[in-house]
Amino acid sequence: MPIMSAIESAVCRSAAWRSFARRGVLPWALDGHALHGDVLEVGGGSGAMAAGVARANPEVQLTVTDVDDAMVESARTRLAAHRNVTVQAADVTALPFDSGTFDAVTSFLMLHHVVDWRAAVAEVKRVLKPGGAFIGYDLTDTRLAHWVHRADGSPHRILAPEELKHALRADGFTGITVSTAFCAHLMRFYACSPAAKS
Ligand SMILES: C[S@@+](CC[C@H](N)C(=O)[O-])C[C@H]1O[C@@H](n2cnc3c(N)ncnc32)[C@H](O)[C@@H]1O
Secondary structure (H helix, E strand, O other): OOOOOHHHHHHHHOHHHHHHHHHHHHHHHHOOOOOOOEEEEEOOOOOHHHHHHHHHOOOOEEEEEEOOHHHHHHHHHHOOOOOOEEEEEOOOOOOOOOOOOEEEEEEEOOHHHOOOHHHHHHHHHHHEEEEEEEEEEEEOOOHHHHHHHHHHOOOOOOOOHHHHHHHHHHOOOEEEEEEEEOOOOEEEEEEEOOOOOO
């Protein structure tokens, strides 16, 4: 089920985006947070960020998901050379994984496409192991972001940083940081699922 406009889909699959995503966006988005163990990427698109994660962290087992079958196919092709990656279709609001499966969940520039983003955040929390991390970045609710998405006609629900922070807190995440960048057009976030009590 395609969610993005034809233009956005084309950009997401372009060689230019893949190169920029891996070299420039990924290090900024991860903000020095190390990935280990089982990692899930939601809304992974054509696998641009996943390729960087897989290459930099060969010991990580990375599961890349997307709701759009065309994106899943594209990511499967692009990531086929990485033995530590599996790609499958999945809607972030109803993830087909057991609770407590992943050490980290990454979400890069995808939450604003999920109209029911609260369900997405709850699902991320459910599939994280105790102590697991939710890491990512997204657009913020600027006029420009609203204008672009209204113009291209794709379903969207662009979040204010405070909204995301409140939702993460309400869902029980701890250690939450949500910080804006690039004239507040983007926000980077990090949150932890509380560690199990011993
Ligand atoms: C702007 S693209 C970003 C792709 C990738 N994360 C990147 O940084 O290159 C957003 C992606 O989110 C996916 N998406 C939108 N809604 C989704 C949902 N409910 N569940 C899973 N993926 C979704 C879209 O199909 C699209 O591939």
